[in-house]
Amino acid sequence: MSTPLAHIVDDDEAIRDALTWLFRTREVASAEWSSAEEFLAAWQPEWRGCIVLDIRMREMSGLECFDVLQEQGNTLPVIFLTGHGDVPMAVSALKKGAFDFLEKPFEDNALVDVVIRALAKDAKRQASQASQASVANHLALLTPREQEVMNLVLAGKFNKVIADELSISMRTVEVHRARVFEKMGVRSAVELAQLLAPSRDKGSGSDSGEH
Amino acid sequence: MSTPLAHIVDDDEAIRDALTWLFRTREVASAEWSSAEEFLAAWQPEWRGCIVLDIRMREMSGLECFDVLQEQGNTLPVIFLTGHGDVPMAVSALKKGAFDFLEKPFEDNALVDVVIRALAKDAKRQASQASQASVANHLALLTPREQEVMNLVLAGKFNKVIADELSISMRTVEVHRARVFEKMGVRSAVELAQLLAPSRDKGSGSDSGEH
DNA sequence: GACTCAATTGTGGTCATCCGCAGTGTGGAA
């Protein structure tokens, strides 16, 4: 199991050591990576925690690393560290979904606070995603026909009408319907609607932002 | 009705004129305000569009103006303009929900693009909020007893059980239930659940759920 | 060929929902 970790990605060993020590004294578990490439090679989508990413590194920069991560579906909050960032860089990073953007030198407390908030955010995201994934798993257990019937049930149609539209008997609809309820772990169409309602929205927001 | 406007808030008349001219040539409707105070005094929550806010102004700064707006429930996207912003300022503004943060000098095209995206975002937000408000209006038509029954219906309970919990007859529950459907403009509990699924908090829940 | 699984259908019955009809009682507004 992956424990939540603050992943420190920086090619400066002195800084890595300092951050590792800082996090250890604040009881924040962390891991060290000496380059963006090394981190990307190891990165797994199921990791939890957050990423503390230095912008200026010898090979791949932190910003490039961030882009690659986002393409690969990373959901971990990313905190950028930079010695000489400019405003457009910070704005771009945040608009692309970075969690925060800190200029060196920064207060130890400030960084730790941000990391702790990032860890909390990831934990929350993880929780809500877990329940959504569970629904998706149950949904995957349904046969095509069952899904078809389910959709019509959710459209509020009577079994009679569903039978008609699918050109099958009412009895068959009842059987499918019962199996859908059973497999989805609900006891009524109302519960089913509520279970599926949150995940039935369209479009993922691009940029967002509440805090 | 309020047309979507790009509200230009800047105490420098030359800049206001330039922006107004720029927007007009791009067919973006705009309005001018010569100070944060003037804008705040006129501001109405139902306005649509976006706000182009200069940071450095004589009296109240753009950042202060932004804080006041957020407190008052502003939902319009805010685009900051600044001649000499620093990274922490930009980061803070974006994390507090600003739409964008542009440093002068900027390309005309860049600003117009941002404004157009901001207007689009507001239009989208407005649309989704409208349907939500409509649901709220319908909910407000329900009598207290009807809302109570509705919550129990949405909990997936049988009329019999609802009658029991409220210590009334089944027939009365049926009457309330029918009125709820009628007033909410739905024809079944499933439709009701879907209508209310995105936005809802528990009220008057007696016992909690199982499953 | 035996076996599993998805899809299909019927019978007959129970329980829940929905509705029209016909009322009672209460508290506030005109």
Next chain:
DNA sequence: TTCCACACTGCGGATGACCACAATTGAGTC
């Protein structure tokens, strides 16, 4: 006082939902 909105109730019937029991067919697997 009259009118009205709200809450409440009973009866009986039509319709829908759910279920146990019992089967058939075709596709794909072992």
